Amino acid sequence: MDITLSVIKADVGGYVGHSSSHPDVIQKAKESLERAKEQGLLIDYYVTACGDDLQLIMTHQQGEDSEQIHKLAWDTFVGCTDVAKRLKLHGAGQDLLSDAFSGTIKGLGPGVAEMQFTERTAETIVIFMADKTASGAWNLPLYKIFADPFNTIGLVIASNMHSGFTFEVHDVLKSKKITFNAPEETYDLLIFLGSPSRYALKAVYHKESGEIAASSSTQRLALIAGRYVGKDDPVCIVRSQGKFPAVGEILEPFASPNIVKGWMRGSHHGPLIPVSFREARAIRFDGPPRAIAAGFQLANGKLIGAADLFDDPSFDLARQQALAMADFLRRMGPFEPHRLPLEEMEYTTMPEVSKKLASRFQNI
Ligand code: F6R
Ligand code: MG
Ligand code: MG
Numbered sequence: 001m002d003i004t005l006s007v008i009k010a011d012v013g014g015y016v017g018h019s020s021s022h023p024d025v026i027q028k029a030k031e032s033l034e035r036a037k038e039q040g041l042l043i044d045y046y047v048t049a050c051g052d053d054l055q056l057i058m059t060h061q062q063g064e065d066s067e068q069i070h071k072l073a074w075d076t077f078v079g080c081t082d083v084a085k086r087l088k089l090h091g092a093g094q095d096l097l098s099d100a101f102s103g104t105i106k107g108l109g110p111g112v113a114e115m116q117f118t119e120r121t122a123e124t125i126v127i128f129m130a131d132k133t134a135s136g137a138w139n140l141p142l143y144k145i146f147a148d149p150f151n152t153i154g155l156v157i158a159s160n161m162h163s164g165f166t167f168e169v170h171d172v173l174k175s176k177k178i179t180f181n182a183p184e185e186t187y188d189l190l191i192f193l194g195s196p197s198r199y200a201l202k203a204v205y206h207k208e209s210g211e212i213a214a215s216s217s218t219q220r221l222a223l224i225a226g227r228y229v230g231k232d233d234p235v236c237i238v239r240s241q242g243k244f245p246a247v248g249e250i251l252e253p254f255a256s257p258n259i260v261k262g263w264m265r266g267s268h269h270g271p272l273i274p275v276s277f278r279e280a281r282a283i284r285f286d287g288p289p290r291a292i293a294a295g296f297q298l299a300n301g302k303l304i305g306a307a308d309l310f311d312d313p314s315f316d317l318a319r320q321q322a323l324a325m326a327d328f329l330r331r332m333g334p335f336e337p338h339r340l341p342l343e344e345m346e347y348t349t350m351p352e353v354s355k356k357l358a359s360r361f362q363n364i
Pocket of ligand 2: 091
């Protein structure tokens with residue numbers, strides 16, 4: 001059975017501030033997707049939130065980039081924005097950068113990760129969702145999952161994974177894409193993946209079969225809007241088990257937290273903390289950035305789940321380490337490298353301050 005899994009997300013208003021989502025907004029989204037399910041457009045759906053981002057997880061048979069599915073997501077976000085405005089939530093409609101829908105939701109603000117595949121006898125899926133960080137945040141974990149044998153032992157000892165994976169990397173500034181094979185081209189691949197604000201890992205494919213293994217959202221809000229409106233807060237779908245990494249191999253990179261861009265005013269480096277659904281609220285210094293992992297089995301397109309995969313004491317040490325990293329970074333206050341370098345800051349008073357002080361600068 002051919003299934004398309006679409007994960008489309010947007011920040012349509014925060015409660016309180018930019019920390020979390022209001023239950024009425026989530027309820028409104030559920031009602032909208034329930035109607036679409038009754039009408040037969042969706043096979044199934046799951047609505048959740050990560051911080052102030054509303055996540056629409058949908059299964060259907062319309063294929064990727066379906067106008068009907070994208071319009072459903074857009075109309076749902078518009079309906080939820082009305083609820084957010086009524087409650088005077090903060091930043092109501094923040095990520096909806098257009099007045100109207102036009103054929104695709106891409107380029108209008110929301111983040112999109114989609115994949116179409118033939119559902120296996122047992123189709124295990126992990127969906128990562130993040131808040132207070134930028135597209136490209138999945139580069140490091142996806143590399144570890146699909147190319148690092150110290151993370152994924154299946155690359156070494158499982159014959160159906162031993163030939164490796166193919167990585168599709170997007171240059172988000174120039175709108176170009178390139179693919180690399182791992183393990184053969186890992187050094188070339190890493191030059192690009194190591195600069196996640198410019199090069200985002202869009203998709204991963206099983207090399208031998210060409211089957212889709214992972215798909216992430218790479219939309220950059222600031223590039224679309226031409227100014228700071230909020231963080232991308234990306235999502236990522238990963239297929240698991242069999243010829244794909246096991247659930248435990250997919251979650252393993254989060255046991256040693258890495259540092260990402262985002263956090264307060266989208267202008268700081270901070271640790272990406274793996275948290276349970278309940279803890280997906282960005283509070284301290286509007287963060288630190290966090291990620292949740294929702295696990296599903298698919299049954300003829302029906303979403304069996306979600307299992308809250310980071311709700312596990314084996315990630316407690318990672319959370320403690322991430323908090324220690326957060327503390328070290330916070331000590332630097334407005335100094336780099338806690339604060340992002342000027343050219344990467346999406347939120348800065350520098351042009352205004354420079355203009356005001358221009359006449360006081362003298363040649364050296
Ligand atoms: C970061 C984020 C917050 C806001 C900050 C100021 O992605 O959303 O850190 O940037 O709370 O928000 P405004 O300008 O809406 O008052
Ligand atoms: Mg927000
Ligand atoms: Mg957010």
